[in-house]
Amino acid sequence: MNRPTVGDVYAWLDSIAPFETAEGFDNVGLLIGDKATPVSKVIFTLDLSEKTVDEAISFGAELIITHHPIIFSPLRRIHYDTPFGRMLVKLTGAGISVIAAHTNWDKAPNGVADTLAKLLALQNITPLDDYVRLGDLPAPITASAFAAFMTKMLDFAPRWYGEDKLLSKIAVAGGSYGEGYELALEAGADAFVTGEIKHHEILDAIAQGLIVYDGGHHATEHPAMSAMQRLFSDICKQNGWQIETRLSMAPPFAGATHM
Secondary structure, three states: OOOOEHHHHHHHHHHHOOHHHOOOOOOOEEEEOOOOOEOOEEEEEOOOOHHHHHHHHHHOOOEEEEOOOOOOOOOOOOOOOOHHHHHHHHHHHHOOEEEEOOHHHHHOOOOHHHHHHHHOOOEEEEEOOOOOEEEEEEEEEEHHHHHHHHHHHHOOOOEEEOOOOEEEEEEEEEEEOHHHHHHHHHOOOOEEEEEEOOHHHHHHHHHOOOEEEEOOHHHHHHHHHHHHHHHHHHHHHHHOOOOEEEEOOOOOOOOOOOO
């Protein structure tokens, strides 16, 4: 049986979303575990919660690939009676490794930004920076109709701001990148889609005629983990790796999804 290691999976991730491209504030790569560990089952998830760890243990996974790092700020203490402490105990007790691909996956080809643009049916997609993509709709539609389309595609009803006018050119940025509205305006977009945006950014955007969609951090990024899982399944077939994968669908909190 062709059993790759955690290190092999790490190297594959590094090839499609180089860890060195992550922002300086970020914490990506192998955060917990051992690169020498053989892998037969992998869990993909946007957020690593205790529920996801329990799912990984039940599935028999040796590796979890998460978008948001489980360790982001320096740790001063670990208490086993906290959710974070319980997660660490369960992970280390089960010998599960954790790799985080965060801002490096946000900006990578076929990563968070590209996945969101394609999911929303944009054409002629071009980057405005690492995190924002601009594209054309197949045909002009109203802002309210596009909101309904987003609800269908993201399984989440976005908040939207501005007049119900016709849209044809859309800029998108998954997750927390509200500041991207300025690039959207400069590029002549009719609307800007993101996962989080500040109040003053909304006010400035709509004052300049830009429609703004707050699609939710989870909803705008989760599809990219499904895309990563598909890419991984392809490389497993190419390399003859005998690995089972699962996408953890559990939202991090109530209200994270529309359903």
